[in-house]
Amino acid sequence: MEHAKKAPFGNQPCSFVIFGATGNLASNKLLPALFHLEAAGRLAENLTLIAFSRRDWTVDSWREHIRSVLGDKIGKKLDSPVFERFLARFRYQKGDLNEVESYHALATQLSPESACTRTVFYLAIKPADFAAVVQHLEAAGLNKPRGMSRVVIEKPFGEDIESAQTLNRLLHQHFDEEQIYRIDHFLGKETVQNLLVFRFANTLIEPLWNRNFIDHVQITVAESIGIEGRADYYDRAGALRDMLQNHLMQLLAVIAMDPPPALEADALRDEKVKVLRSIRPIIKRAVHAHAVRAQYVGGHVDGHAVAGYQQEKEVEKNSITETFVAAKFYIDNWRWGGVPFYLRTGKRLAQQSSLIAIRFKHPPQQLFRETPLERVAPNWVLLSIQPEKSMRMEIHVKQPGLDMDTRVMQMNASYLKTDEQALDAYETLLLDVIEGDRSLFIRFDEVEWAWQVIDPILKHWAVEREFIPTYPAGSWGPAEANRLFDNDDQTWRNEV
Known part of the structure; x- marks a missing residue:
């Protein structure tokens, strides 16, 4: 599958962190989508992918996990130079979502050889953990300088209108609205x-x-x-x-x-x-x-x-x-x-x-x-x-x-x-996150009015x-x- 045109890499992030990297969403959607973007040449050469999970793994065991997860999905491409290039992008950070020390350790993984401070934080985790992750990103200084990084929030956004408003206020304490990508893969x-x-x-x-x-x-x-x-x-x-x-x-x-x-x-x-x-x-x-x-x-x-x-x-x-x-x-x-x-x-x-x-x-x-x-x-x-x-x-x-x-x-x-062949929705949306296009993402007033209805x-x-x-x-x-x-x-x- 080929995308229509090459992405402009100038303003793209240089790190992409997946919280909940060993979960179902990452395994079934995010990893296949990122690989297909790699195969299409849409990921900048300097983009580093960082898996954050509680499992006591090394980067080598994480890469073996990717190989097993993608085996049925990409077949013979497992032996291709493209797949090896994709594996080489990854680092692994063992950590607990509720421990701030894990976020300080994560900070050492973020493009140490580069002055680039643009990072995507993808929260492929339970909604109950959103607040802890956002607060610990702030505590470890990972949302600085403000306005540069992007945070991707999976649905559901809140459990009712009150909890959605509370979560939105929390996000805005640490990120600007332009940095927040509320994803609905439909x-x-x-x-x-x-x-x-x-x-x-x-x-x-x-x-x-x-x-x-x-x-x-x-x-x-x-x-x-x-x-x-x-x-x-x-x-x-x-x-x-x-x-x-x-x-x-x-x-x-x-x-x-x-x-x-x-x-x-x-x-x-x-x-x-x-x-x-x-x-x-x-x-x-x-x-x-x-x-x-x-x-x-x-x-x-x-x-x-x-x-x-x-x-x-x-x-x-x-x-x-x-x-x-x-x-x-x-x-x-x-x-x-x-x-x-x-x-x-x-x-x-x-x-x-x-x-x-x-x-x-x-x-x-x-x-x-x-x-x-x-x-x-x-x-x-x-x-x-x-x-x-x-x-x-x-x-x-x-x-x-x-x-x-x-x-x-x-x-x-x-x-x-x-x-x-049609693009998978996550390929489209992940590319939009990387390129900073928010057209297919949800603004908070959409969330708020939808909660108001139900x-x-x-x-x-x-x-x-x-x-x-x-x-x-x-x-x-x-x-x-x-x-x-x-x-x-x-x-x-x-x-x-």
Whole structure:
């Protein structure tokens, strides 16, 4: 995979520190993405990669870990000069996130042969550890001179609006806003970025993108996997905090935003904030009508029997943490007034899938009333983020024959040619961090308004502690999710 152009190396950092380097995120996403950037020639020669972890390893044992982690992902490239060059970039720092001495030791690793003071600190760690890392970076002087380094924060950003504000104040005590990169990897996905082109580069599409033509919008992020041994985090977070507050709300904002005056970081984020601020508040007595939660029980996924959530290792006994959430929102502005946005996400669903489905209104005149065709099915725009990366439109055509019968045809606007491979979201976002492009990262007011939207749901569910509906693993979730629809002819779109 090749990037379009060579990066300007002049203003790039010379050190990239990964906190939590032996965790799942680093192993599955960060290391493969950094290697692919190496292979594409997008990393400056003087960039040093530093792994920070509690394991009692040497730099050689760390490099062997990289070899084992990337073995299945890059295959024969393990024996290439590119891989050796990649390994040579790494240093290893054994340390404890909660001990300031470890940060002083880290300071000795940061480009000692260079006057460069620009560093990326990537927090691939549990949110509960963010505060300790930020404070210890300050104590060891690693955020000096102020304004030079960059800190990358993974979601979720806070547990509610109050904790998000507290974390933001803490970050701003030690870093400027321009140094803070709040990452949401969905914004780095090709299909999501292509959505901006699909809407704003096509005069055919943008005039239809409003309440006059669109019946409703669905956003689904379905996972067939369970909690993957992350009970210590997930049992406190749940699907609403883990997915809907960040990933799905960001997708909603990108779908619903007005054209920005320029494709610049703050211009894009200004438009997203306008959308989030325009979402109709959910009052306490309306939560039941706007949100559904549920938890998976035992079932079958891909033909294999799987246990229920409460049987997962380290999950609290009788936990009512939701593993599925569906919600309905309205955006009260001139473009979207009255159009429902249906969002849902869950674990152990029928398949791994992320889909944006936009349904258009029925034609105002039923011309085919006296033909065998009683009612024309609606048109759809379908944006598949995973596993397939595609953009399609469904339209009606007449079937060959004597009768006025129609069939639905899909117009495929997929952007990948047969010999092309899509970039992984983390490759895009890591390169943007290194180059200082903040367009695909989240500003705090986006975080704050997203929490504002879902806070009434969180507070309502917090007092409903006795019971949670269930759904069998391998299904598309609970039947209760269907009650969110405004009209009887609205149903969940599960597949492209």
